[in-house]
Amino acid sequence: MEGQASGPDDKILPLPDEFIEFLNENGLDPSIYVANDSTPRYIRLKPGFEAHIEEFESEINCKLERLSWLPNFYCLPPDIRIASSKAYQEGKIYGIDAASGAAVSALDITSGDHVLDLCAAPVEPTESMLEGKSEIYKEWTSRRPWKERKKASKARENGAYKLFSQTHDPELIYYGRDSGVVGLSKNKVYEHLNDYKVSKYGYDKVLVDAECTHDGSIRHIQKFEQWGWETLHRRVLDAERTDELTALQLQLLSNGFRLLKVGGSLVYSTCSLTVSQNEGVVEKFLSQNKSAGLLEIDSARTWPCKSGQIPKTLRFDPNTSCTSGLFVAKFTKWEI
Template sequence: MEGFVYGFQRVPEHCHRWRFFGKNLFRSVMDEISNLPLPEAFLNFLEENGIDPSIYTASDSTPRYVRLKPGCEAELEEIEAEMKCKLRKVDWLPGFYSLPPDIQIANSKAYQDGKIYGIDAASGAAVSALKISPGDHVLDLCAAPGAKVCMMLDLLGDSGSVTGVDVARHRLAACRTILQKYSLGDRCRLFVADGTTFSLAPVRVDSVSRSCESAFEDKDDKFREWTSRRPWKERKRAAKAREAKSSQLVAVLVDAECTHDGSVRHIQKFEHWGWRTLQRRVLDAERTDSLTVLQLKLLRNGFRLLKVGGLLVYSTCSLTVAQNEDIVEHFLKENASAELQEIDEAEGWPCKCGRIPKTLRFDPLTSQTSGLFVAKVTKLAT
């Protein structure tokens, strides 16, 4: 496809539509930011995918975001005093606050006490698009490192459940740690599993009875589940209850693995890792081809597990067409029961429309967030 770049002429709609200009403007933008330490191969990658390279100058002004744990609102002033900075409420996303980009939250007492957790506002928007309500049963097919799972459980309140899946054992262990930190583990089960083949089959009682540690040691079983330390009879009752719920998934999030080119902070890490690593992880054609195959498989399986009438959100932190609109279009063509949905929650969100109707794109320049693509699909009766 001919390269393009987002220009700056808006069409008045609730999400911003942008006109496309040609390569001459793209080259002039690149000339203006020629002081950026980006290799020519990466600049060519941006041009081929219509990504404005000036987003990589925005990291110093893009804020960090945190979500305040429900019930801690009265402690906001105390948290601000301890962190020595103002937490600015994100008007378009309930529960979210922005911080200056240089603030580190990990050493703060509020973070250590489980009152705040870091999650980019664009990722929070993807979770919000699922319209989670108390009592829902939700699947996060790429759950690690766990902030989105925490947000889902916050939205569920005291009822419903979340099932988190990730193929990486060490990443899911980090997810388990954050759930324990925020005391959210009792309504969430985690599986070390391939999201492209994961199935919500009934869980064996012997699996449920395992402890946190042993559940991650045995590598022979297809899926490895973590459960909290509760009495055996209580875990057995919970397992039977989950069997009945296995066909009741009303929301599925597929925040798929991608090249992460929409994350400015991620790209900046390659200055330390080396640009050859960027070539291998982001620019290599074999790598990107394997990613698009993986993304489509994840989307297919997530939709297979979704109940009729349920909602699925597909997202990536890539800004490329191949990993976003192309995947969605391919999926819709092969699934007659899948229908793309308008994201009604996006009224007032600082984002652009994607290249196909009803999809959205966040980026550092427009949104003051990390880059993210979001599409919402519902399953129709057949």
């Protein structure tokens, strides 16, 4: 059975009744999922290429409109494609929603900061980790052998991540030849550190853009028209999966916070608009971490967003922000 979501332009997107009920339970207006043309596409211009704007515009045959509230971001009509452009392929422009850019901007990263990015990428558990044996994290690389990827996929299917997250504390991770954490050499990073040492040597800034149901991504939800609404039920509405996701989100947030130095900043974000994956996770995390506190995001005073259900948290949505949906919370670590 399908319901209808209608927007100001009277266009209609059929949505399953179960999904509309899901939206109502979370206080969300179904009209944000209308397939309208009002939400623009956003790009970020790589710093240093400002003088090439006209060249980019000529290549994609479109005028770029500078976003007043977010540096280096531009908007363009939603039907414009940039993937085949030379500027995109050379890494001079990036396709990224403005709300996601705002979440990164909230970290206020400055030159010299050591930053840990936990964007929807938990460490793959190996067999020895799951058996409780100690193991040194290797230097991160995205080029893993096919057999290793297959084994990790099988571990996910068998619930290995859940077991791993419940029984293992994170270690400091070395991310490259010229990176690491302040005050530690590469060899030192491989050593086991207690909480006190981690708080002293940890990262200045941490971004936890956690895995979620992606219900705040309007274009993602619209794709279920082609994928089938049964897939929407499995990926978004299934209670068991969402319970596992909130457990993972809390663990990612907790792990990221443990690797944050005292006085540092951590931003937690999801592209979900549900309370359970956002305010619910934040409240539970704060109740478990006495050294954690929410920070005001100063730059957000000019952002087109609204407050979350917890003071100092933020929510973006198509109707308010002309962006995809996103939740943002910023934490600091106090010395106790």
